[in-house]
Amino acid sequence: MPGPAQVPRTAVPGQAGVSSPDGAPARPAARSPWADSMDALALFAVDPHGLGGVLLRARAGPVRDRWLHALREALPPSAPVRRVPLQIGDGRLLGGLDLAATLNAGRPVAERGLLAEVDGGVALVAMAERIETGVAAKIAAALDHGEIRIERDGFSTLLPTRFGVVALDESAHDDESVPATLVERLAFLVDLGDLPLREAIEPPPDRECVAAARERLPSVLLDDALLEALCATALALGVDSPRTTIAAVRAARAAAALDGRDHVVEADATLAARLVLAPRATRMPADPETEAEAEPPPEDPPPPPPPEDARDEDPPPDDDMPADDRPLDDRVLDAVKAAIPGGLLALLQAGLQPKSARSAGGRSGAMQRGQRRGRPAGSRPGDPRSGQRLALVDTLRAAAPWQPLRRRERERQASSAGGASRAGRIDVRRDDFRVQRYRERAQTTTIFAVDASGSQALNRLAEAKGAVELLLADCYVRRDQVALIAFRGPGAEIMLPPTRSLTRAKRSLAGLPGGGGTPLAAGIDASRVLADSVRRKGDSAVLIMITDGRGNLARDGRPDRERAQADALQAANELRLCGVQALLIDTGPRPQPAAEKIATAMGARYLALPYADSAALSGAVKQVVASETGTARPRPGRAP
Amino acid sequence: MAAVFPFSAIVGQDEMKLALLIASVDPSVGGVLIFGDRGTGKSTAVRALAALLPTMRAVVGCPYGCDPAKVAGLCGACDGTAGKPAAASKSKAAIAAKPAAGPRSHAVPVPVVDLPLGATEDRVVGALDLERALAHGQKAFEPGLLARANRGFLYIDEANLLEDHLVDLLLDVAASGENVVEREGLSIRHPARFVLVGSGNPEEGELRPQLLDRFGLSVEVKTPTDLPTRIEVVRRRDTFERDPAAFIAAWEKEDAKLRRRLTAARGHLAEVEVPDRVLEQAAALCMALGTDGLRGELTLMRSARALAAFEGDRAVDDSHLKRVAAPALRHRLRRNPLEDAGSASRIERAIAEHFGA
Numbered sequence: 001m002p003g004p005a006q007v008p009r010t011a012v013p014g015q016a017g018v019s020s021p022d023g024a025p026a027r028p029a030a031r032s033p034w035a036d037s038m039d040a041l042a043l044f045a046v047d048p049h050g051l052g053g054v055l056l057r058a059r060a061g062p063v064r065d066r067w068l069h070a071l072r073e074a075l076p077p078s079a080p081v082r083r084v085p086l087q088i089g090d091g092r093l094l095g096g097l098d099l100a101a102t103l104n105a106g107r108p109v110a111e112r113g114l115l116a117e118v119d120g121g122v123a124l125v126a127m128a129e130r131i132e133t134g135v136a137a138k139i140a141a142a143l144d145h146g147e148i149r150i151e152r153d154g155f156s157t158l159l160p161t162r163f164g165v166v167a168l169d170e171s172a173h174d175d176e177s178v179p180a181t182l183v184e185r186l187a188f189l190v191d192l193g194d195l196p197l198r199e200a201i202e203p204p205p206d207r208e209c210v211a212a213a214r215e216r217l218p219s220v221l222l223d224d225a226l227l228e229a230l231c232a233t234a235l236a237l238g239v240d241s242p243r244t245t246i247a248a249v250r251a252a253r254a255a256a257a258l259d260g261r262d263h264v265v266e267a268d269a270t271l272a273a274r275l276v277l278a279p280r281a282t283r284m285p286a287d288p289e290t291e292a293e294a295e296p297p298p299e300d301p302p303p304p305p306p307p308e309d310a311r312d313e314d315p316p317p318d319d320d321m322p323a324d325d326r327p328l329d330d331r332v333l334d335a336v337k338a339a340i341p342g343g344l345l346a347l348l349q350a351g352l353q354p355k356s357a358r359s360a361g362g363r364s365g366a367m368q369r370g371q372r373r374g375r376p377a378g379s380r381p382g383d384p385r386s387g388q389r390l391a392l393v394d395t396l397r398a399a400a401p402w403q404p405l406r407r408r409e410r411e412r413q414a415s416s417a418g419g420a421s422r423a424g425r426i427d428v429r430r431d432d433f434r435v436q437r438y439r440e441r442a443q444t445t446t447i448f449a450v451d452a453s454g455s456q457a458l459n460r461l462a463e464a465k466g467a468v469e470l471l472l473a474d475c476y477v478r479r480d481q482v483a484l485i486a487f488r489g490p491g492a493e494i495m496l497p498p499t500r501s502l503t504r505a506k507r508s509l510a511g512l513p514g515g516g517g518t519p520l521a522a523g524i525d526a527s528r529v530l531a532d533s534v535r536r537k538g539d540s541a542v543l544i545m546i547t548d549g550r551g552n553l554a555r556d557g558r559p560d561r562e563r564a565q566a567d568a569l570q571a572a573n574e575l576r577l578c579g580v581q582a583l584l585i586d587t588g589p590r591p592q593p594a595a596e597k598i599a600t601a602m603g604a605r606y607l608a609l610p611y612a613d614s615a616a617l618s619g620a621v622k623q624v625v626a627s628e629t630g631t632a633r634p635r636p637g638r639a640p
Numbered sequence: 641m642a643a644v645f646p647f648s649a650i651v652g653q654d655e656m657k658l659a660l661l662i663a664s665v666d667p668s669v670g671g672v673l674i675f676g677d678r679g680t681g682k683s684t685a686v687r688a689l690a691a692l693l694p695t696m697r698a699v700v701g702c703p704y705g706c707d708p709a710k711v712a713g714l715c716g717a718c719d720g721t722a723g724k725p726a727a728a729s730k731s732k733a734a735i736a737a738k739p740a741a742g743p744r745s746h747a748v749p750v751p752v753v754d755l756p757l758g759a760t761e762d763r764v765v766g767a768l769d770l771e772r773a774l775a776h777g778q779k780a781f782e783p784g785l786l787a788r789a790n791r792g793f794l795y796i797d798e799a800n801l802l803e804d805h806l807v808d809l810l811l812d813v814a815a816s817g818e819n820v821v822e823r824e825g826l827s828i829r830h831p832a833r834f835v836l837v838g839s840g841n842p843e844e845g846e847l848r849p850q851l852l853d854r855f856g857l858s859v860e861v862k863t864p865t866d867l868p869t870r871i872e873v874v875r876r877r878d879t880f881e882r883d884p885a886a887f888i889a890a891w892e893k894e895d896a897k898l899r900r901r902l903t904a905a906r907g908h909l910a911e912v913e914v915p916d917r918v919l920e921q922a923a924a925l926c927m928a929l930g931t932d933g934l935r936g937e938l939t940l941m942r943s944a945r946a947l948a949a950f951e952g953d954r955a956v957d958d959s960h961l962k963r964v965a966a967p968a969l970r971h972r973l974r975r976n977p978l979e980d981a982g983s984a985s986r987i988e989r990a991i992a993e994h995f996g997a
Contacts, residue, residue, distance in 0.1 A: 050881075090758040108771045133844060137798045138757050144683065149756040151763035151785055154771070180843065181798075184678050218882075227878065231871040240863045242873045243679035249878055389760075392768070503842040 033195055035202045037067060040188040040275050042205035045074035046213045046254040048122055048164025051187035051247055052143055055128070055178060057169040058192035063200050064168070067192065070204030071122065071166065076211060080121035082114055084139070086130055090152065093138060097153035110155050115142045119161040128167035128178040136179035139165060143185050187247035189279040205258070213257035220253045221263040225328055232329040233273050233336055238282035248276040266331065273336045382435040394434035399426060443539045445481040445498045446471065449527045451547035451587075452488040453518035464546045464587060465509055466614025471544075472505050474622060481539070483530060484508055487523030489516030490557055494526065498534060517559055520551025521567035524575055524602070531580040542581045545604070548588035549595025565594060572601035585609055585617065643884035647688035648894035650681055651873045652864055658947070659857040659967050660689050661898075663793075663835045664750075665905045666946035670856020670939060671814060671836030673799070673971065680861040681873075682839040686795045690752030692895055694903045696791065700744045703783045704790045704830050708745035751792030753785050753834075755810075757801060764806060765813075765821050766828070781828050786810075786819045789834040799838030810836060811854045856939045857964075858971035905949040912948045913955040914941060921961060921994060928990045931972040940968045958995050965991055 037056075044054050058064040072081055090096065095113030115123065115138075123139070125131060142148045147160045165186060169178050183189070227249060234245040251272035256264040384390035406427040448468050472482050482505055484496035496508040523545070531541040551564040555571075575582065582604035586595040591608035599606035609617055650657060659672045674682045698705040755764065762768075766784035785794065794810070796802055813819050819832040838855065852858065864870050880887040919941060926936045944960040953960070966987050973986060 094756075094758050096760075134757060134801050137801050141757060141797065149754055151756055151759035153760055154762060154767065154769070154782060156763060156785075181678070181841075222878070224875070227875055228867075228871050231874050232867055235865075235867055235870060240677065241679035242681075242863065242870060242877070245870065245874050246877050249874060501843050 032199060032202070033190075033192055034063075034200045036275065037190045037192060038070065038202045038204060039271060040190050041067065041071055041074060042210065042258055043251050043254040043272075043275070044164060044188060045071065045205060045210045046258055047217060047250060048075075048079075049143075049146065049162040050250045051164065051254065053122075053165030053167065053186040054188040054190055055167045055169055055183055055186045056190050056192065057171070058190075059170060059194070060168075062197045063192055063195050066197070066200055067190075068124070068166070074205045074207055074210050075122065076207070076214075078120070080118050081124060082118045082121070083124045083126055084114060084131075084135075086127045088114065088135065090138070093135065094148055094152065095150050095157075095159070096155065108154055110157070112159070113148065113150070115139065115148050115163070116159040116161050118163040119159075120163065122164045122166055125165060125167045125182075128169050128182065129171035131179065131182075133179045133181065136182040140181045140185050184241055184243055187244075187251055187276050191279070209258060212260070213254065216257040216260070216262065217253060219262055220256045222249065222253060222256075223264060226252065226264055226266065226269045229328045229332045230269055230273060230277075233333050234277050236329075236333055237277055237280070237336070239277050239280045240282075244276065244280060248272045251276050266328065270332050270336070273332050278336045382433060383430075384433055384435050388435040391434040391436045395428060395432050396426065399428040399432040443480060445483060445534045445539050445541050447483045447485065447498075447527055447530055447534070447541055447543045449485040449487065449492075449523050449543060449545040449547075450512070451518060451520070451523065451545075452486045452512055452514045452516075453552075454488075454515045455518060455548060455550055463614045463617060465512065467546070467617035468509060469506075470614060470618035471622070472502065472509075474618070483534075484512075485523065485526050485530060486512050487519050487526065488514065489519070490553075491519050492522040492526035494530060498530075517553040518547070518551045518564070519553040519555075519557070520547065520549070520564060520598070521555045521571040522553070523547070524568060524571035524598075525555075528571070528575045528578055528580065531575075532578060535580075540581075543575075543583070543604070545582065545584045545602075546587055547584070547595065549584075549586055549592045549598055550588070551594075568598055569601050572598045572604075576601060576603035579603075583607060585620070643880075643888060644687050644691045645684050645877075645880055646888055646891035646895050647685065647692040648898055649876055649880070649887070649891045650685055650688065651876060652869055653681060653685065653861055655967060656682070656685055656859045656861050658963070659859045660685060660837070661902065661950060662943050662946045662964065663837075663857065664689065664693055664902055665950050666909055666942055667833070667835045669835075669942045669946060671838065671854065673852070673855040673858040674837070674839040674861060675842055675858070676861030677863045678841055680863055682861060683795075683797050686752065686793070686797075686837055686839070687754075689793070690749070692899055692902075693750040693752070694899050695747040696750050697745045698748045698791070700746050704787050704832075705748060705751065705792075706831065707791065751789055751834075753789040753792065753794050755785055755794060755796045755802070757798060759785065759806075761806060761809070765809065765819060766830075767821070768826060779826065781821070781826055783830070784819075786813055786832040786834070787830055790830075790832050792834055793837055794834045795837045796839070798840050798844065800840040800842075800844050807851060811851060815854060852971040853933075853935065855971065857943060857967040859967050860970070901950060901952075904952070905946070909946065909949040912945050912953070914945055915955060915957075918944070918956050918958070918961060921958060925961070925965060925990055925994055926969065928994065929969060929973055929987065931969055933972075936969050936972045940964060943968050962991055962995060 040054055044051050056064065056067065058067070075081065084093070091111065091113070093113050093115060095111055095116055098109045098111035101109035101111070125139070128136075142161060143163075143165065146162050147158055150157045150159065165182070167178055167182060167186060171177055177183075230248050230252065231245055234248065239245065248269075249272070252264045252268045255268035255271045256262070259268065261268075382388060406429075410427065448471070450464055450468065468484070481498040481500050482496070483494065483498040484505070485492055486495045487493070495512060496505055499505065527543050527545065531543055534541040551568045552559055552561045554560050554563040555567040582599075582602050584595060584599035584602065584604045584606050586592055586599075586606065586608040588595065588608075595608075596606050607620055609620060647657070656674055659674075663669050663672050674685075676682070696705075697708055699708050763784050764786060766782055766787055769778075769780040769782040772778040772780045794814075796807075796810070799807065813832050814834065814836045817831065817833040818829055821828045821830075836855065864873065876887075919937075922937050922940045922944070926940065929936075940961065941956075943964040944956045947960045947964055948954075948956045951960075969987055
């Protein structure tokens, strides 16, 4: 590969994304994202299955290509690297009946799935932010167990497979994220963002080094103190899942192996914590000083180690550890703090939950659709390969009338080829295939856009929340999806992407703060975008906006009441043009003419509920929603 | 088969472990639902359970693993195989009341069948044997996972991701104890008594309320938040991965102890008394909590009895009821689905009121 190695290694300017908190001396100097990504790559190449994989967040482009190329170069030449396409069917992913071969042979022939084929190598999941939760869960199960259990199409087998995953995340919007089931099993979250190619200078790891490290890995010892330090760091950063901590432990081992050592030293643990734990931090670790007062650092030994703990004869802590008299935990934690991504840091300091901690991600709703469920509605000709079910009986029925003809044809061929024809076989051809059809009710996604500004907070935020909760329960019963947008202060935010999970809905509602200006236009815009994306998925969207209609922040965020109203009207008009069914609930103390005007511009039904409690509010909404979804007619524009 | 993490080495998660043990002492308790955070060892526990369970005796060659003591069941395969007296079946696991003459039987591990995501319906319920259908045009039944799980456990990881029609089907079979296949021109019924174990993460979407009720016990698992426990989790996992064989060997004694307790508990389950007073308490508790139907009381009583048997007690008392109340009732409370300050605290309150604790 030309390029990276020859470029002189100068200081990398503009290290966006990595900064040290409050100017504290960052021990391992903040490194470029690319250098970090190469470290992650090297560790991953040493132990792909143990570490699970890498979530590579980058646009499709030369930087990502360079990274992937580097990975191929680092892995043993024999390791398969296969791409898992977005719309992969279960048959290809897991394995199943190979239809063509089966029909040709006249007996069932199994098809090996992609996950079995990548044994010993790496599965590249393209556009991982768009894969279905079900596919993610299947990959996750194979990762967990090191084998695939197949119970499909009349086959029942167990195939061992040990592979790593590189999930390519190209998500551009906040409403897209890789399913959490999968992310949790990947050790490294690498964000190359908009890194320019010229900054991707650090050379990739050397294949020989990686191979040597792979050899050494099983014998690398880990001091118990370091294991405890990693656990403590994970806890301090709010990294909940034990799985992640275990991944950090494995990464530390891989780091030691890569460095040619047989035992893990502090630097390895630090590197592991930086690469594995830091990107998943959900809270700022408390200052060591204040924390030390609050609760003593856990130097006391944990419950008696299991009897088999055969690592008592571990080498004593390494001599080349820096002479720092602070506890090991704090040193590791400090090093990691420097690596918490800048954006995340800001979020955490502002007391906000980062996206990764908030949403489960994935398209848990989307997977429920498609042509694979619902009430059976007959069959139709089609190719069962594209994830659809073969309607066997219908297929055979379609093939039946042609049997005599085909048999004759086959006999003719056989006799001309000099072979014996196999009699008594049913001759099924591609044209005979029938796939099962299913009918399903289209889903409705109810989008709640809640004004959480200061004026609203004073009035009715609590009631609005209560009403949303009641409505959520109702949507839950109907198995509809709900989404929640809150607008306050500088702009609008999707608090809850469309979901059916009450747990998530509750959490985001509980965490909905009030106060600040009213960016009404931004709220309407965000609702329109979300409604649009819902409808692109084939669902219908109903928007319920709860506000007092007194916008005072313009689209550009300036506090200018008149401008804000104009912007809001314009946004409302745009919404009407999209034809989204909408309902505006005016919760001001008195009905606001401004709110009604906006409702009219939006083509929304207007409902002034100044003194309603949450039950009345939800009752009113239910009525409207029922009538709106019942008569699914396009609303005529009613612009003033 | 990959090495299995030993059951007794699982750190914490006592409620989950207890629920699984209760279900293995008395399968009639109904299924176990395990919901909660990721990475809390849900699948690990179920897989470990498979290695823990004592063996059972089954009719040789029976696709459904029928109990030689009860061949009068539904399985047609066994009815015909009656013949030789069972030789050398003096194992403890064998049922004492075994008739002197019966079908040939052998000791087999209790099946713990994994229902993988992506399993197709034909493999779950059993279907036309494709090979014979395609090659010979013959109609033959190929038993599915339900047949294999008979008398054991059927485990569904990520139960909420399983397609609805499969879940419905499983629950129906689990409740009725037999699998009726009417498809592709086949008409077959066979015994399928198993304990359904489902696990999942509520963030992926919830189970329908009517399904919740079908599970006997429901357990919530949470990530441990204290450092010593977390360290222990990571350390044991790490030790296990470094040398699975040694780790398993080190814990085998603990597992064996547990296994003996299970066997003993099953043996004297029938002798455990349930005093009327305890039944009244159970009913009062259910009424106070407003659970629907009688399933709550039944499960409460059965699981308390199983617990008493497991603890080696002769009779059920309040302490048993208290311990199983939360898992037995948690998912049956009629509640506002949004109320978070959840069922656990309501149950605790009710227990406190009723037992004057």
